[in-house]
Amino acid sequence: GEDVEQSLFLSVREGDSSVINCTYTDSSSTYLYWYKQEPGAGLQLLTYIFSNMDMKQDQRLTVLLNKKDKHLSLRIADTQTGDSAIYFCAEVSGGSYIPTFGRGTSLIVHP
Protein backbone atom coordinates (compact mmCIF):
# COMPACT_ATOMS: atom_id res chain seq x y z
CA GLY A 1 0.00 0.00 0.00
CA GLU A 2 0.91 3.64 -0.03
CA ASP A 3 3.35 4.83 2.57
CA VAL A 4 4.03 7.99 4.54
CA GLU A 5 7.33 8.25 6.41
CA GLN A 6 8.51 10.70 9.02
CA SER A 7 11.16 10.68 11.71
CA LEU A 8 9.97 9.87 15.22
CA PHE A 9 11.61 12.62 17.27
CA LEU A 10 12.79 16.21 16.96
CA SER A 11 14.26 18.29 19.76
CA VAL A 12 14.68 22.08 19.48
CA ARG A 13 15.40 25.02 21.72
CA GLU A 14 12.67 27.55 22.45
CA GLY A 15 12.83 30.43 19.96
CA ASP A 16 14.52 28.34 17.24
CA SER A 17 12.79 27.16 14.08
CA SER A 18 11.58 23.57 13.85
CA VAL A 19 11.41 21.67 10.59
CA ILE A 20 9.48 18.41 10.47
CA ASN A 21 9.91 16.35 7.32
CA CYS A 22 7.71 13.78 5.64
CA THR A 23 8.01 11.66 2.51
CA TYR A 24 5.21 9.85 0.75
CA THR A 25 4.94 7.41 -2.11
CA ASP A 26 1.54 8.09 -3.71
CA SER A 27 2.10 10.23 -6.79
CA SER A 28 -1.66 10.85 -7.09
CA SER A 29 -1.93 12.59 -3.73
CA THR A 30 -4.39 15.46 -3.85
CA TYR A 31 -4.25 16.87 -0.34
CA LEU A 32 -1.44 16.66 2.20
CA TYR A 33 -1.98 17.48 5.83
CA TRP A 34 -0.27 18.24 9.06
CA TYR A 35 -2.17 17.24 12.19
CA LYS A 36 -1.10 18.12 15.73
CA GLN A 37 -1.75 15.96 18.78
CA GLU A 38 -1.23 17.55 22.17
CA PRO A 39 -0.67 15.29 25.19
CA GLY A 40 -3.78 13.35 26.16
CA ALA A 41 -5.83 14.68 23.26
CA GLY A 42 -6.99 13.65 19.82
CA LEU A 43 -5.54 14.94 16.57
CA GLN A 44 -6.42 18.37 15.24
CA LEU A 45 -5.79 19.63 11.74
CA LEU A 46 -2.99 22.19 11.81
CA THR A 47 -2.72 23.00 8.13
CA TYR A 48 -3.04 21.41 4.72
CA ILE A 49 -1.79 21.97 1.20
CA PHE A 50 -3.33 21.09 -2.11
CA SER A 51 -1.08 19.17 -4.46
CA ASN A 52 -0.91 21.95 -7.07
CA MET A 53 0.74 24.29 -4.54
CA ASP A 54 4.41 24.50 -3.61
CA MET A 55 4.13 26.50 -0.44
CA LYS A 56 1.59 27.66 2.07
CA GLN A 57 2.21 30.08 4.90
CA ASP A 58 0.02 30.67 7.92
CA GLN A 59 1.48 32.88 10.64
CA ARG A 60 4.37 30.89 12.18
CA LEU A 61 3.74 27.85 9.98
CA THR A 62 5.22 27.29 6.54
CA VAL A 63 4.42 24.17 4.53
CA LEU A 64 6.65 23.26 1.61
CA LEU A 65 5.70 20.63 -0.96
CA ASN A 66 8.16 19.12 -3.44
CA LYS A 67 6.03 16.92 -5.66
CA LYS A 68 8.96 15.68 -7.70
CA ASP A 69 10.65 14.25 -4.61
CA LYS A 70 7.35 13.52 -2.84
CA HIS A 71 8.56 15.49 0.15
CA LEU A 72 6.49 17.61 2.53
CA SER A 73 7.84 19.75 5.35
CA LEU A 74 6.40 21.82 8.14
CA ARG A 75 8.42 24.72 9.49
CA ILE A 76 7.45 26.31 12.77
CA ALA A 77 9.11 29.67 13.32
CA ASP A 78 9.96 30.88 16.83
CA THR A 79 9.07 27.53 18.39
CA GLN A 80 7.44 27.76 21.80
CA THR A 81 7.05 25.21 24.59
CA GLY A 82 3.35 25.08 23.71
CA ASP A 83 4.34 23.65 20.33
CA SER A 84 5.52 20.46 22.04
CA ALA A 85 3.28 17.77 20.58
CA ILE A 86 3.19 14.92 18.10
CA TYR A 87 2.88 16.06 14.49
CA PHE A 88 1.37 13.70 11.93
CA CYS A 89 1.83 13.98 8.21
CA ALA A 90 -1.05 12.56 6.15
CA GLU A 91 -2.07 12.38 2.53
CA VAL A 92 -5.18 11.52 0.60
CA SER A 93 -5.20 10.57 -3.04
CA GLY A 94 -7.83 11.05 -5.70
CA GLY A 95 -8.62 7.35 -5.65
CA SER A 96 -9.46 7.16 -1.97
CA TYR A 97 -11.05 9.39 0.63
CA ILE A 98 -9.24 7.71 3.50
CA PRO A 99 -6.05 9.49 4.55
CA THR A 100 -2.81 7.62 5.09
CA PHE A 101 -0.96 8.80 8.19
CA GLY A 102 2.71 8.78 9.02
CA ARG A 103 3.84 7.48 12.40
CA GLY A 104 4.09 10.94 13.90
CA THR A 105 7.05 13.11 14.94
CA SER A 106 7.33 14.01 18.62
CA LEU A 107 8.52 17.60 18.86
CA ILE A 108 10.21 18.40 22.15
CA VAL A 109 10.89 22.06 22.86
CA HIS A 110 13.51 22.87 25.49
CA PRO A 111 13.43 26.17 27.39
Added chain:
Amino acid sequence: DVKVTQSSRYLVKRTGEKVFLECVQDMDHENMFWYRQDPGLGLRLIYFSYDVKMKEKGDIPEGYSVSREKKERFSLILESASTNQTSMYLCASKRDGIGTGELFFGEGSRLTVL
Protein backbone atom coordinates in the same frame (compact mmCIF):
# COMPACT_ATOMS: atom_id res chain seq x y z
CA ASP B 1 -18.21 24.21 17.38
CA VAL B 2 -17.84 20.80 15.76
CA LYS B 3 -17.49 17.91 18.08
CA VAL B 4 -16.62 14.24 18.17
CA THR B 5 -17.26 12.78 21.59
CA GLN B 6 -15.89 9.50 22.87
CA SER B 7 -17.84 8.27 25.85
CA SER B 8 -14.98 6.92 27.95
CA ARG B 9 -11.57 8.57 28.30
CA TYR B 10 -10.08 5.75 30.37
CA LEU B 11 -11.14 2.14 30.76
CA VAL B 12 -9.62 -0.83 32.56
CA LYS B 13 -10.93 -4.25 31.60
CA ARG B 14 -9.97 -7.85 32.22
CA THR B 15 -8.92 -10.36 29.60
CA GLY B 16 -11.97 -11.97 28.00
CA GLU B 17 -14.38 -9.16 28.82
CA LYS B 18 -16.55 -7.58 26.14
CA VAL B 19 -15.74 -3.92 25.62
CA PHE B 20 -17.82 -1.21 23.96
CA LEU B 21 -16.29 2.07 22.87
CA GLU B 22 -18.84 4.67 21.82
CA CYS B 23 -18.34 7.64 19.55
CA VAL B 24 -20.84 10.38 18.67
CA GLN B 25 -20.43 13.25 16.21
CA ASP B 26 -22.68 16.28 15.87
CA MET B 27 -21.62 17.40 12.39
CA ASP B 28 -23.93 15.16 10.32
CA HIS B 29 -20.85 13.56 8.74
CA GLU B 30 -21.34 10.54 6.54
CA ASN B 31 -17.98 8.90 7.28
CA MET B 32 -16.70 7.67 10.62
CA PHE B 33 -13.49 5.89 11.55
CA TRP B 34 -11.88 3.97 14.38
CA TYR B 35 -8.11 4.05 14.77
CA ARG B 36 -5.77 2.68 17.37
CA GLN B 37 -2.64 4.55 18.29
CA ASP B 38 0.46 2.88 19.69
CA PRO B 39 3.87 4.45 20.37
CA GLY B 40 6.13 4.21 17.34
CA LEU B 41 3.35 2.75 15.19
CA GLY B 42 1.27 5.86 14.65
CA LEU B 43 -2.40 5.54 13.71
CA ARG B 44 -3.71 2.29 12.34
CA LEU B 45 -7.19 2.07 10.85
CA ILE B 46 -9.40 -0.61 12.40
CA TYR B 47 -12.76 -0.05 10.69
CA PHE B 48 -14.60 2.70 8.94
CA SER B 49 -18.17 3.39 7.91
CA TYR B 50 -19.40 5.54 5.03
CA ASP B 51 -23.10 5.28 5.84
CA VAL B 52 -25.56 3.94 8.37
CA LYS B 53 -25.31 0.15 8.70
CA MET B 54 -22.32 0.12 6.33
CA LYS B 55 -18.85 -0.88 7.48
CA GLU B 56 -15.53 -1.63 5.89
CA LYS B 57 -12.44 -3.28 7.32
CA GLY B 58 -9.36 -1.18 7.75
CA ASP B 59 -5.80 -2.40 8.14
CA ILE B 60 -6.16 -4.24 11.47
CA PRO B 61 -9.77 -5.44 11.94
CA GLU B 62 -8.95 -8.74 13.67
CA GLY B 63 -10.41 -8.95 17.15
CA TYR B 64 -12.75 -6.00 16.59
CA SER B 65 -16.22 -5.36 15.25
CA VAL B 66 -18.24 -2.18 14.76
CA SER B 67 -21.82 -1.01 14.70
CA ARG B 68 -23.41 2.00 13.04
CA GLU B 69 -27.15 2.01 13.62
CA LYS B 70 -27.49 5.80 13.54
CA LYS B 71 -25.61 8.34 11.46
CA GLU B 72 -24.13 10.14 14.44
CA ARG B 73 -22.95 7.10 16.38
CA PHE B 74 -20.18 4.60 15.62
CA SER B 75 -19.33 1.92 18.15
CA LEU B 76 -16.22 -0.22 18.39
CA ILE B 77 -16.65 -3.63 20.03
CA LEU B 78 -14.00 -5.93 21.42
CA GLU B 79 -15.81 -9.25 21.77
CA SER B 80 -13.18 -10.77 24.05
CA ALA B 81 -10.53 -8.29 25.13
CA SER B 82 -6.90 -9.37 25.14
CA THR B 83 -3.82 -7.70 26.60
CA ASN B 84 -2.49 -6.85 23.14
CA GLN B 85 -5.54 -4.64 22.66
CA THR B 86 -4.28 -2.28 25.34
CA SER B 87 -4.02 0.96 23.40
CA MET B 88 -5.35 4.43 22.73
CA TYR B 89 -8.45 4.32 20.50
CA LEU B 90 -9.35 7.34 18.41
CA CYS B 91 -12.64 7.97 16.65
CA ALA B 92 -12.89 10.39 13.74
CA SER B 93 -15.48 11.66 11.31
CA LYS B 94 -15.37 13.26 7.89
CA ARG B 95 -17.79 14.93 5.53
CA ASP B 96 -18.56 13.39 2.15
CA GLY B 97 -17.81 15.10 -1.12
CA ILE B 98 -15.64 17.97 -2.29
CA GLY B 99 -13.61 19.60 0.39
CA THR B 100 -10.29 19.38 2.11
CA GLY B 101 -10.99 15.92 3.44
CA GLU B 102 -10.24 16.96 7.00
CA LEU B 103 -10.81 14.37 9.70
CA PHE B 104 -12.28 15.52 13.02
CA PHE B 105 -11.04 13.48 15.95
CA GLY B 106 -12.36 12.72 19.38
CA GLU B 107 -10.08 13.00 22.40
CA GLY B 108 -9.40 9.30 22.55
CA SER B 109 -10.21 6.37 24.81
CA ARG B 110 -7.29 4.80 26.60
CA LEU B 111 -8.01 1.12 27.18
CA THR B 112 -5.97 -1.08 29.50
CA VAL B 113 -6.63 -4.82 29.41
CA LEU B 114 -5.28 -6.72 32.41
